Amino acid sequence: MVLLKRTLDHVVNGYRSPAIPRAPRSIRKRGFRQKTPENGGQVCAFELLATVAGKLLEESECSSASSSAAVGFDQCRIDKDVVVKKEPLDVDKTLGGEHDDQGSSEGSVFFSGLQRDSFKGKLEKVNEVTGMDASPFASSACSEKVDSDSKLVTQKINSLFVKHSCKVDGSSPKCGESDDINIENGLIRKLYTNGGASGVNATANKSSAPTNSEENVNLTLGRGANPNASSLKEGNDVKINCKDNDEILSQCSKPNNIMKAFRSPACDEDNKLLSSKYWKTAPKLKDYEPSNTDGGLKNNDTSKRPSYEIDRFQRNTPFKKRRLFDRSSVVTYDGGISCESVSNSPEKGLDDEKNASAGKLLEGKGTPSSGLCRQKSCNSRNSQVRLSIKSFKVPELFIEVPESTTVGSLKRTVLEAVTTILGGGLRVGVLLQGKTVRDDNRTLLQSGISQSDDMDTIGFMLEPNNPTQPSPLVCSQEPPPPVPCDSPKFVNRSQVNPNGNSFAIKTPEKPFLTDSIKPSGSIKDLVSYPSTELTDKTLSKSKAIVPVPEESMEALAVVPMNQRSKRSDIGQRRTRRPFSVSEVEALVRAVEKLGTGRWRDVKLCAFENAKHRTYVDLKDKWKTLVHTARISPQQRRGEPVPQDLLDRVLAAQSYWSEHQAKQHGKQQQQQGIIAKLTDSVRP
DNA sequence: TTTAGGG
DNA sequence: CCCTAAA
Structure with a gap:
C-alpha cells in the first residue's frame, strides 16, 4: 500500500505539476523574456502557485484526483482519446483502416490481433468516462492537433507505441539490466501475472529515488491488468496491448480514489525541483508561463479535468513546439534514448535505457526516472510527448521482441x-x-x-x-x-x-x-x-x-x-555549426570577390549547396571573422582560423568598406550620368 | 527577401 | 545564432 501510495503520489504530483511548468520556453522572444534573474523568481512563484494549486486540488475533489491520476491515465488514455476523439462511430474506421491513409494499414496491423468490437467498446467506455476530455486531450496528448482521420490513425499508432513503452519501462526497472527481449515479455507477464502488487513493488524498489511518472504509469497498468487477468490469458500478442489499453482505461476511469489521496509535499518539492531544472534546461517562454500557470491553477482549483484538459488543448500548439524543443534540445531525449538503448541493449540488454537515459538527458543527475516522469507528468504535453518518444523506441522494442519473444x-x-x-x-x-x-x-x-x-x-x-x-x-x-x-x-x-x-x-x-x-x-x-x-x-x-x-x-x-x-511557433535555436576552415576559406574568397554587401550573392556563390548556411549566417560569420582577426590570437576561441585567412579577411574588409562607398558613389554618378544622357537624348 | 546591425 | 528594422 505504501508503495502504491508513493507511486500514486508521484503520479499525482506529476500530473498536477504540469500546470506549473507549462510555460513554454520562448527562446526567441527576448522582449517577452524577462531577464535571467527574474526567471528564477518567476519559477519560484510558479512553483508556489503550483503548490497551492496542488493543495487545492487535493482537497477539492475526486475530480481533481482523476485529473491527477491522469498522468498514467492520460498517457494511456491518449490512445483511446485519439480513437474516440473525433467520432466514436469512426472507431471502426480508424481501427479498421477504412481510411485511405496509410494509417489504415497501420490500424489494421495493430488491431488485427484484437477484436475491434471489444476494443471499440472499450473506447466507447472510455469516452463515457472521460467525457469530452478525450477529444481535446487526445489531440494534445498525441502530439499535436490532429486534424484528419489520418492523423487519428497515426495517433493510434503512437498510442500503441506508447503503451508498449510504458510496459517496457515498468518492466525494465524490474528486469534491471539484462533482459532485452525478455523485458517486454517479462514485463508484461509480470504485470499481468503478478498483478498490480508485484508491479508496484518492482517499481518501488527500483525507484528508491524519486518515482517515475512512467513507473507510475506502469504500475497503473499493472493494476489494471490484474483485474483483467482473464484477458491476459487470452493472448500474449496483440491482446496484451489491447488489454493494457483497456486496463489503462479502466484505471483511468476509476482510480480516483487511489490517486487522490496520495500527494505528498515531498513529492511536490521534487516536482518543483524537477520542473525547475527542466525549465532551466529548456528555454522558457515567459509569455506562456504566466498564462499557463493561471490556467493550470484555475483548472486545478476549479478542478474540472475537462477544463484542464481543454486548457492544455488550447495551449497545445505552443506546447508542442516546446516539446519538440525539449526533445530536440534534449536530443538526447529522443535520439539519445534510442541510441543509448540501442547501444546498450546489446550489452546489458534493455537496461532501463529509457529511464536512465531519459533521466540523464533531462537532468544529468538526480533521479533519472523522476526527471522523465516529471517532464511527462508535469508538462502535460511533455509527458505525452515523452511517451511518444518512447513510441519511437517502440521500434526498438519490437526489434528485440521478435528475437526473444515467443509470440x-x-x-x-x-x-x-x-x-x-x-x-x-x-x-x-x-x-x-x-x-x-x-x-x-x-x-x-x-x-x-x-x-x-x-x-x-x-x-x-x-x-x-x-x-x-x-x-x-x-x-x-x-x-x-x-x-x-x-x-x-x-x-x-x-x-x-x-x-x-x-x-x-x-x-x-x-x-x-x-x-x-x-x-x-x-x-x-x-x-x-x-x-x-x-x-x-x-x-x-x-x-x-x-x-x-x-x-x-x-x-x-x-x-x-x-x-x-x-x-506561430517558437523555433528552436538552430544547432550550432561552427564554420570549418574550408568554409571560412570559401567565404573569404567569395567576399574578396563580391564584397561585403552582397551576402546573398556570396551565399549563392560559395555556399549554394550548404543549405544550413544562410546569407545571414555568412554575414554573421564574416562579422565574427573580422572581429576575430582584430583581436589577439590569445583571445580567439574555437577552431583556430589560419592567420593568412584572417589577414585576408581584414584586407577584404578594409578594401570593401572603402570600395563599397566608392562604388556607391560611382553607381550614383553613373546613374546621374545616365539620367542626364537620357534626358539629353529625349529632347 | 535581403541588408545591416544589435543582442 | 537570433531578431528586426529598413530597404
Whole structure:
C-alpha cells in the first residue's frame, strides 16, 4: 500500500505539476523574456502557485484526483482519446483502416490481433468516462492537433507505441539490466501475472529515488491488468496491448480514489525541483508561463479535468513546439534514448535505457526516472510527448521482441506498425523537403549533396513533416500522409530517429537498431525515393554516416522550427555549426570577390549547396571573422582560423568598406550620368 | 527577401 | 545564432 501510495503520489504530483511548468520556453522572444534573474523568481512563484494549486486540488475533489491520476491515465488514455476523439462511430474506421491513409494499414496491423468490437467498446467506455476530455486531450496528448482521420490513425499508432513503452519501462526497472527481449515479455507477464502488487513493488524498489511518472504509469497498468487477468490469458500478442489499453482505461476511469489521496509535499518539492531544472534546461517562454500557470491553477482549483484538459488543448500548439524543443534540445531525449538503448541493449540488454537515459538527458543527475516522469507528468504535453518518444523506441522494442519473444504474432504486429509509421513519416519528410527548402529539393534531385549537405538534406526531409499544411505537400508527392500538421512532428520525430538510424544503421555502433530496422526492411523502401541517394552518399562517406544521426536530429528539431516559426511557433535555436576552415576559406574568397554587401550573392556563390548556411549566417560569420582577426590570437576561441585567412579577411574588409562607398558613389554618378544622357537624348 | 546591425 | 528594422 505504501508503495502504491508513493507511486500514486508521484503520479499525482506529476500530473498536477504540469500546470506549473507549462510555460513554454520562448527562446526567441527576448522582449517577452524577462531577464535571467527574474526567471528564477518567476519559477519560484510558479512553483508556489503550483503548490497551492496542488493543495487545492487535493482537497477539492475526486475530480481533481482523476485529473491527477491522469498522468498514467492520460498517457494511456491518449490512445483511446485519439480513437474516440473525433467520432466514436469512426472507431471502426480508424481501427479498421477504412481510411485511405496509410494509417489504415497501420490500424489494421495493430488491431488485427484484437477484436475491434471489444476494443471499440472499450473506447466507447472510455469516452463515457472521460467525457469530452478525450477529444481535446487526445489531440494534445498525441502530439499535436490532429486534424484528419489520418492523423487519428497515426495517433493510434503512437498510442500503441506508447503503451508498449510504458510496459517496457515498468518492466525494465524490474528486469534491471539484462533482459532485452525478455523485458517486454517479462514485463508484461509480470504485470499481468503478478498483478498490480508485484508491479508496484518492482517499481518501488527500483525507484528508491524519486518515482517515475512512467513507473507510475506502469504500475497503473499493472493494476489494471490484474483485474483483467482473464484477458491476459487470452493472448500474449496483440491482446496484451489491447488489454493494457483497456486496463489503462479502466484505471483511468476509476482510480480516483487511489490517486487522490496520495500527494505528498515531498513529492511536490521534487516536482518543483524537477520542473525547475527542466525549465532551466529548456528555454522558457515567459509569455506562456504566466498564462499557463493561471490556467493550470484555475483548472486545478476549479478542478474540472475537462477544463484542464481543454486548457492544455488550447495551449497545445505552443506546447508542442516546446516539446519538440525539449526533445530536440534534449536530443538526447529522443535520439539519445534510442541510441543509448540501442547501444546498450546489446550489452546489458534493455537496461532501463529509457529511464536512465531519459533521466540523464533531462537532468544529468538526480533521479533519472523522476526527471522523465516529471517532464511527462508535469508538462502535460511533455509527458505525452515523452511517451511518444518512447513510441519511437517502440521500434526498438519490437526489434528485440521478435528475437526473444515467443509470440510471433506480436512481433509481426509491432513490426508492421513501426514500418507503417516510419513509412508515413518518411513520406512526410520528403514532402516537407520540397516545401521547406527549395534547395533541399534541388539537392535531392540533383543528388549533388555531399557529406554535410547530405546530412542537411536528410534533415530537411524530416523537416517537411512539420510543414504547415501537410496535406498539400503530401498530395504533391504521395498519397496523403496520415500525419497531421502537428502530429507530424510527433510522427516525424519518431520517424526521424528510425530514419536516422536506418541511415545510421550502417553505423557499427548501433547494431540493435540495425537489426531491428532490418526486419522492417520495407522501411527503407518507403524512405527510399528521396533518401536513396542521400543514403548512398551517407553510406559512402564514413564521416557522413556518423553525423547522420545528429543531422537527422537536427533536422527534426529544425523542422518544427521552420514551419512553426513562421506560423506561430517558437523555433528552436538552430544547432550550432561552427564554420570549418574550408568554409571560412570559401567565404573569404567569395567576399574578396563580391564584397561585403552582397551576402546573398556570396551565399549563392560559395555556399549554394550548404543549405544550413544562410546569407545571414555568412554575414554573421564574416562579422565574427573580422572581429576575430582584430583581436589577439590569445583571445580567439574555437577552431583556430589560419592567420593568412584572417589577414585576408581584414584586407577584404578594409578594401570593401572603402570600395563599397566608392562604388556607391560611382553607381550614383553613373546613374546621374545616365539620367542626364537620357534626358539629353529625349529632347 | 535581403541588408545591416544589435543582442 | 537570433531578431528586426529598413530597404
